[in-house]
Amino acid sequence: xxxxxxxxxxxxxxxxxxxxxxxxATPTAERRARAATANEVLAFYGLSLGEWAxxxxxxxxxxxxxxxxxxxxxxxxxxxLAGQPCxxxxxxxxxxxxxx
Amino acid sequence: MNGGDKLSVHVLTGFLGAGKxxxxxxxxxxxxxxxxxxxxxxxxxVGLDHLxxxxxxxxxxxxxxxxxxxxxxxxxxxxxVTLMERRRSGEIPAFARxxxxxxxxxxxxxxVATLTADPMLRHHFRVGNIVTVVDVPNxxxxxxxxxxxxxxxxxxxxxxxxxxxxxxxxxxxALEAGLRAVNPTATLVALDEHAVPDxxxxxxxxxxxxxxxxxxxxxxxxxxSTRWRFHxxxxxxxxxxxxxxxxxxxxxxxxAWPRFALWLSMLLNRHGAAILRLKGLLALEGVEGPVxxxxxxxxxxxxxxxxxxxxxxxxxxxxxxxxxxxPTLVQRSFEAFNRxxxxxxxxx
Numbered sequence: 464x465x466x467x468x469x470x471x472x473x474x475x476x477x478x479x480x481x482x483x484x485x486x487x488a489t490p491t492a493e494r495r496a497r498a499a500t501a502n503e504v505l506a507f508y509g510l511s512l513g514e515w516a517x518x519x520x521x522x523x524x525x526x527x528x529x530x531x532x533x534x535x536x537x538x539x540x541x542x543x544l545a546g547q548p549c550x551x552x553x554x555x556x557x558x559x560x561x562x563x
Numbered sequence: 564m565n566g567g568d569k570l571s572v573h574v575l576t577g578f579l580g581a582g583k584x585x586x587x588x589x590x591x592x593x594x595x596x597x598x599x600x601x602x603x604x605x606x607x608x609v610g611l612d613h614l615x616x617x618x619x620x621x622x623x624x625x626x627x628x629x630x631x632x633x634x635x636x637x638x639x640x641x642x643x644v645t646l647m648e649r650r651r652s653g654e655i656p657a658f659a660r661x662x663x664x665x666x667x668x669x670x671x672x673x674x675v676a677t678l679t680a681d682p683m684l685r686h687h688f689r690v691g692n693i694v695t696v697v698d699v700p701n702x703x704x705x706x707x708x709x710x711x712x713x714x715x716x717x718x719x720x721x722x723x724x725x726x727x728x729x730x731x732x733x734x735x736x737a738l739e740a741g742l743r744a745v746n747p748t749a750t751l752v753a754l755d756e757h758a759v760p761d762x763x764x765x766x767x768x769x770x771x772x773x774x775x776x777x778x779x780x781x782x783x784x785x786x787x788s789t790r791w792r793f794h795x796x797x798x799x800x801x802x803x804x805x806x807x808x809x810x811x812x813x814x815x816x817x818x819a820w821p822r823f824a825l826w827l828s829m830l831l832n833r834h835g836a837a838i839l840r841l842k843g844l845l846a847l848e849g850v851e852g853p854v855x856x857x858x859x860x861x862x863x864x865x866x867x868x869x870x871x872x873x874x875x876x877x878x879x880x881x882x883x884x885x886x887x888x889x890p891t892l893v894q895r896s897f898e899a900f901n902r903x904x905x906x907x908x909x910x911x
Contacts, residue, residue, distance in 0.1 A: 475685075477863040478824040483850045497821045504825065504900070534824055538832035551829045551896045552888070560899040 478535035494519065497534055503563070505537075507556050508545040512537065569689045572643075572661045573766050574674050577696030578705045578712040579667030582725035582754070584608055586696055587664055589760055596762050597629025598659040600650075602642050604635055604666060619655055631655050639663065639677055640684060647687055660691065660766065670714045671695075672860045679862050690864060691768040695719035696754075699730035702738045706745065716742060717807065717839035717884050718859050719749040721765050728756055747785040747809050748842050748882050769855060769867060779855060780873045782842050782882060807839070810890035812881040814903045817848045826900035827863065830893075835861025837888055843881030844869070856881070 488496065494514040501512045509524045512531070519531040521540050529540040541549050550556070577583035588609050590596055603609055606624065614626045622645070623633045635642045649655045665671060671693050678690050695715045697705075702724075705712040716722065722742050727735050739751060752764060767774035823845065831838065838860060844853040845866075855867040872878070883893065898905055 475865070477856075477865050478828055480820045480824065480847075481850075481854060481866050481868060483847075483868070497825075500819070500821045501825055504829070534821070535828045537825075538829050542832075548833060549829060550833045551826055551900060552834070552892050554892075557892075557896050557899045561895075 476533045476535045478533060490517070501534070501537060504556070504560070505541060507559060508541060508547065508549060510541055510545055569687060569770075570659070570661055571691030571766075571768055571770055572663060572678055572688045573691035573768070574663050574665060574671050574693045575696070576665040576669060576671050576693065576715045576719075577667065577698075577723075577725075578701075578709065578715065580701065581667070581696040581698045581705075583664060583667075583696040586723060586725065586754060586760060587662075590662075590762060590765075591626055591630050591632065592628055593759065593762060594628050598657070600631040600633060600646050600655075600658040600661045602633050602635055602639070602646070602661060602663045604664065606632070606634060619649070623649065623655060625655065629656065631658055639674060640681055643684060643688065661688070662766075668709070668711045670711055671718045672714065672862065675718075675859045676862050679864065689770055691770065692720040692766055693718050693859070694721045694723060694765050695749075696723045696725050697738065697742060698726040699724060699735050699738050700726060703741045706741060713745065713807065714839060716745050716749075719746055720768070721752055722746065722749045723752045723754050723765070725754045726756075727753060744809070745807055746840065746884055748782045748840070748884075750781055769857070775855070775867070775869060776871075776873065779844060779853075779869060783844070783873055783880065785882065806887045807884065808886075808888070808890065809882060809884045810893070812843070812879070812883060812894055812897050814879050814898065814901075814906045815846070815877070816879075816903050817846045817877065818879060818901050818903075819848050820850075822901045823847075826897060829900075830896070831858070831861045831863065834885070834888060837886045838883060839886065840884040841881060844873075844879065845881075846877035846879045853877070 491514060498512040498514050498519060505512055511522050513520045513522070519537070521529045521531050521537065521544060523544045527544050529544060531537050531540055538549055575583055575587060587601065587603070591601060591609070591614055611624065611626065611632060614628065615624055616627045617625045619625060622636050623631065626632055631646070633642055633646055643661070646661070650657055663674060665674065675690050678684050678688050697716060706716055724735070724738065742751065754760065769775050769778055840859060842857040845856055847854055853869040853872055855869055857864050
């Protein structure tokens with residue numbers, strides 16, 4: 464369950480959107496695409512996200528791992544695995560994203 | 564995701580002595596709200612004797628207007644589940660909406676969180692309007708002195724200005740300016756002590772498809788005025804109240820939903836306590852019309868569709884009411900995560 468929003472499963476969490484944004488993609492392909500998007504940011508913290516059986520797995524470079532039920536639940540786990548805050552207002556992160 | 568047959572739960576809040584019980588007493592007598600269930604703290608506070616039709620049990624009474632009135636004996640979840648069970652069994656009449664009155668010092672966000680997060684409640688209910696009553700004599704000083712009052716005002720969809728008859732026009736104007744600074748997107752409703760309150764104006768919410776375009780148009784009007792009301796550095800900023808500031812994230816390029824969801828979930832995870840309210844329209848890749856998004860603190864409601872762009876042009880505009888966040892940095896982060904050209908460049 465998501466500590467942030469309390470959602471069970473991913474289908475009705477707000478991060479799933481309205482469904483219209485991903486029309487045409489299979490659920491697995493859609494989750495893989497989302498994981499690839501998240502990895503652009505998670506790489507900054509030495510983490511990577513993968514699609515796994517309708518969920519996501521979050522891994523650190525040292526092999527620590529967490530299962531994430533839905534896209535909105537990534538960040539509490541990412542902070543735990545990275546051992547640091549994941550702040551989208553961090554100037555260093557923003558500068559790196561602007562450069563890519 | 565329009566909520567199907569879920570019931571709207573409106574939250575009636577306001578600081579101690581603001582006049583929310585007085586407003587509630589007047590609303591309960593209205594036949595127009597006969598299909599409403601009201602959850603209050605104690606029957607005694609509202610003084611229902613003259614409205615009472617029948618007591619179902621010690622916690623639930625039926626009023627002459629048709630309203631079902633229920634007290635919170637344990638927690639809110641229990642009260643709502645009891646109401647739904649009694650409704651299903653036919654012990655109380657069917658109702659079309661619920662109004663929950665909070666205690667005077669309550670932050671409305673946990674109520675919204677309960678409705679949004681509880682696995683049982685979220686399938687029966689959706690969050691309607693947050694209606695906050697603010698009285699003219701004490702409203703501004705309460706906002707300054709009590710964080711709870713500030714959060715009630717910042718979270719509001721409707722700001723009801725009460726006890727205007729006890730103040731002069733300058734005091735009323737000062738309060739309204741203060742409320743606009745904290746929460747420019749809420750509709751201000753002046754409560755006339757001698758007129759019947761308009762329940763439609765207070766309770767028509769985003770889930771009502773007929774009311775949705777007008778509601779969103781009101782936000783955008785607030786956005787339009789926000790654009791011009793920022794003052795130069797060092798002068799008074801009418802969109803700020805102490806460290807609370809309303810600002811707008813804006814960009815004309817369509818957003819990819821996964822990027823936006825990633826950014827917003829990350830922002831709310833780290834800064835959810837500082838973001839008191841968030842409302843806006845999104846232009847999304849692959850989606851024809853606008854998508855409405857709104858949240859209170861770290862809670863985001865399920866996005867809703869709007870049939871047409873209110874101004875005919877696709878444009879993402881998100882109003883954020885936040886404490887201590889730098890609007891320029893938030894906009895820069897929003898653009899970097901979403902791979903957007905800076906809005907200033909696009910306009911040039």
